Amino acid sequence: MECFIFEAAEKCFGMEAHYIYSIADDIQITPVPLAPPCYRGLIYFRGDLFDVIDMGSLMGKERSLPNGNPYVILLKWGQRKLSLISDKIIGITWIENNNGSQTVFTKEGRTVELITPEEIWKILSELPYGP
Amino acid sequence: MDLEKYKKIFVQEANKYLDELDIVLIRAEKDLPNQQLWSEIHGKIHSIKGMSKALSMERIAGLCHSMEEWCKQFQGGDIRPSGDAVQLLIDGTDLLKGLVAGKDDASFPENLKEWDRITASLTNSPDELLKHVTPEVRLVSSPSKIDRIRVDYSLIEELLARSQEIMLLEKRLPILSQDQISTGLRGWIDHYMSMLRGLHFQLARLRLIPVNDFVQLFKKTIRDLAKKYDRDVGLEVIGGELQVDIGLMDRLREPFMHLLRNSIAHGIEPSDERVKRGKNQEGKIVLEAEKRGDSVVLKVSDDGRGIDRTAITKYLKNKRSMSDEEIFRMRDDEFFNAILNVDFSSAHGTTQLAGRGIGMDVISRAIGYLGGSMTIHSEPSKGTQFIIRLPLSLSIVYAIVFRLGEYTLSIPTSNVASIERTETTSLEQNGASYDLEDRLGIDTHTRRPTHILKLRQPPGINGATDRGTPVRVAVDTIIGNMPLMVMPLGELLVMAGSFAGVGIMENGDISILLDMEKL
Numbered sequence: 001m002e003c004f005i006f007e008a009a010e011k012c013f014g015m016e017a018h019y020i021y022s023i024a025d026d027i028q029i030t031p032v033p034l035a036p037p038c039y040r041g042l043i044y045f046r047g048d049l050f051d052v053i054d055m056g057s058l059m060g061k062e063r064s065l066p067n068g069n070p071y072v073i074l075l076k077w078g079q080r081k082l083s084l085i086s087d088k089i090i091g092i093t094w095i096e097n098n099n100g101s102q103t104v105f106t107k108e109g110r111t112v113e114l115i116t117p118e119e120i121w122k123i124l125s126e127l128p129y130g131p
Numbered sequence: 132m133d134l135e136k137y138k139k140i141f142v143q144e145a146n147k148y149l150d151e152l153d154i155v156l157i158r159a160e161k162d163l164p165n166q167q168l169w170s171e172i173h174g175k176i177h178s179i180k181g182m183s184k185a186l187s188m189e190r191i192a193g194l195c196h197s198m199e200e201w202c203k204q205f206q207g208g209d210i211r212p213s214g215d216a217v218q219l220l221i222d223g224t225d226l227l228k229g230l231v232a233g234k235d236d237a238s239f240p241e242n243l244k245e246w247d248r249i250t251a252s253l254t255n256s257p258d259e260l261l262k263h264v265t266p267e268v269r270l271v272s273s274p275s276k277i278d279r280i281r282v283d284y285s286l287i288e289e290l291l292a293r294s295q296e297i298m299l300l301e302k303r304l305p306i307l308s309q310d311q312i313s314t315g316l317r318g319w320i321d322h323y324m325s326m327l328r329g330l331h332f333q334l335a336r337l338r339l340i341p342v343n344d345f346v347q348l349f350k351k352t353i354r355d356l357a358k359k360y361d362r363d364v365g366l367e368v369i370g371g372e373l374q375v376d377i378g379l380m381d382r383l384r385e386p387f388m389h390l391l392r393n394s395i396a397h398g399i400e401p402s403d404e405r406v407k408r409g410k411n412q413e414g415k416i417v418l419e420a421e422k423r424g425d426s427v428v429l430k431v432s433d434d435g436r437g438i439d440r441t442a443i444t445k446y447l448k449n450k451r452s453m454s455d456e457e458i459f460r461m462r463d464d465e466f467f468n469a470i471l472n473v474d475f476s477s478a479h480g481t482t483q484l485a486g487r488g489i490g491m492d493v494i495s496r497a498i499g500y501l502g503g504s505m506t507i508h509s510e511p512s513k514g515t516q517f518i519i520r521l522p523l524s525l526s527i528v529y530a531i532v533f534r535l536g537e538y539t540l541s542i543p544t545s546n547v548a549s550i551e552r553t554e555t556t557s558l559e560q561n562g563a564s565y566d567l568e569d570r571l572g573i574d575t576h577t578r579r580p581t582h583i584l585k586l587r588q589p590p591g592i593n594g595a596t597d598r599g600t601p602v603r604v605a606v607d608t609i610i611g612n613m614p615l616m617v618m619p620l621g622e623l624l625v626m627a628g629s630f631a632g633v634g635i636m637e638n639g640d641i642s643i644l645l646d647m648e649k650l
Contacts, residue, residue, distance in 0.1 A: 030641035046292035129626035
């Protein structure tokens with residue numbers, strides 16, 4: 001499968017490339033109160049609002065790019081959409097059948113943890129929001 | 132009843148049919164024996180006749196009736212139509228256009244002359260027409276002014292996306308020194324960008340449709356459901372001119388479908404039962420739309436038998452282990468909202484006495500997803516009302532936009548009584564009666580209040596002050612009073628339970644619209 005790979009929380013994550021809607025840079029993130037620490041805010045991109053999630057913080061580590069102007073990975077699947085901030089975008093690579101394993105290895109020797117937007121969403125929806 | 136309002140809708144609809152009629156008549160002229168075309172012509176004339184009759188526009192209805200009778204003769208294939216027959220119908224269509232524009236007034240001289248000629252010809256049989264046809268110079272009618280177009284919703288979405296992308300170009304503008312750029316050019320770029328922002332905002336307004344257009348979608352459904360369940364049902368719309376976002380209404384299609392089905396299948400009684408109860412033979416469904424503060428309120432009411440309380444009482448006892456006393460103490464809205472629970476539907480299934488449980492949890496979830504809420508009122512044998520309250524999602528609202536700490540927030544202008552400047556940074560000294568920063572968990576060290584917003588009627592601000600007393604909120608900076616395109620909260624932010632929506636400013640910046648009632 002074609003796999004989009006990025007770094008966050010000192011790990012490499014891989015996601016099937018068809019989930020990637022766009023990569024945005026130089027985009028203003030509007031912070032939102034009463035949201036968990038990993039929720040960095042909202043962006044308005046091409047007529048849609050995207051929640052911006054800090055993958056480093058979501059995975060229980062340091063915030064990704066706390067000061068820099070990050071690239072934002074925009075995801076769309078089914079009726080949902082989400083955007084992610086990572087430490088580094090590696091790119092798209094071909095990964096052979098993973099035989100159901102959550103961890104795969106790239107030709108370049110990277111260990112990649114496979115993740116789906118729905119899994120990220122599940123973690124997010126279980127976090128506390130509100131006063 | 133405001134007839135003028137309905138006449139305006141009639142003119143729009145009738146013109147649409149008349150334009151279509153022109154096209155089909157032109158096709159028929161080239162394919163005279165095609166009976167399908169004649170059925171189509173008949174159908175369109177019949178639709179105009181029905182609408183005009185409902186509004187007592189007798190001339191239009193009468194002319195349509197004569198034209199309809201004329202068509203019937205060709206539909207069965209008994210009489211072969213001639214080119215002159217088609218011409219007469221084209222003339223009739225032109226006359227109808229004049230009558231529709233004048234809302235049934237035939238007093239214009241050209242209309243009167245044509246009226247006499249056409250109505251006289253239509254009383255003859257098509258064979259007679261051939262004998263009496265007199266060649267004459269006909270005026271070529273000019274197409275009516277185009278003041279409305281129909282476009283695909285996705286095209287508007289694409290245009291919005293494109294304008295958004297163009298606006299993003301501003302952020303990629305390289306930093307140029309004074310040597311590289313003249314003041315004049317800088318000014319031109321700024322002006323150009325501000326025009327683009329305005330364009331984007333105007334495009335966003337294309338998404339608004341009147342509630343009436345939404346209701347039109349359900350007229351046929353109501354008719355079909357009424358036939359299926361053997362009910363006599365009429366629909367009344369109040370506030371149909373209210374403009375709401377097409378995206379929001381589109382997501383309400385399914386919930387409305389469920390509500391209408393429930394009303395017709397289980398609420399409204401069969402005609403004979405209604406007459407026995409002293410009600411009008413025709414049951415009535417009323418859809419009422421109004422803007423209230425920062426919300427759109429849609430009420431769907433019927434004058435049917437109402438919800439049977441015994442089914443709900445049984446459910447509360449068996450599934451919620453509530454005592455008679457606890458149930459007795461419940462407020463009506465709490466009591467009826469029990470039918471929105473998932474296990475209520477499954478507990479009562481299709482035989483549920485009032486029939487309201489079916490799919491109600493689905494409706495409630497769909498409305499919740501849009502950041503809205505639903506309450507139910509019902510009285511035995513008087514009827515049931517569903518009140519759906521939605522944030523002004525995706526629509527335009529004027530709001531006071533301000534900064535508080537690192538956040539850009541907004542409150543609808545209609546909720547703000549006044550704004551005062553303040554010199555002191557102390558909340559107590561500047562007289563703020565509601566600690567918004569505390570409610571939003573904002574770091575107090577970053578606060579530098581400069582203004583106090585005095586809010587109107589603060590319903591539900593717990594403990595801040597008595598209902599009706601103005602609430603004063605200290606804010607850091609006022610950005611302005613401006614129109615915002617309000618978009619619905621996503622599933623995650625809905626969980627915060629404190630926001631009414633997300634406001635997009637003309638320049639594409641975002642502000643969070645606070646729901647002061649929930650805060």
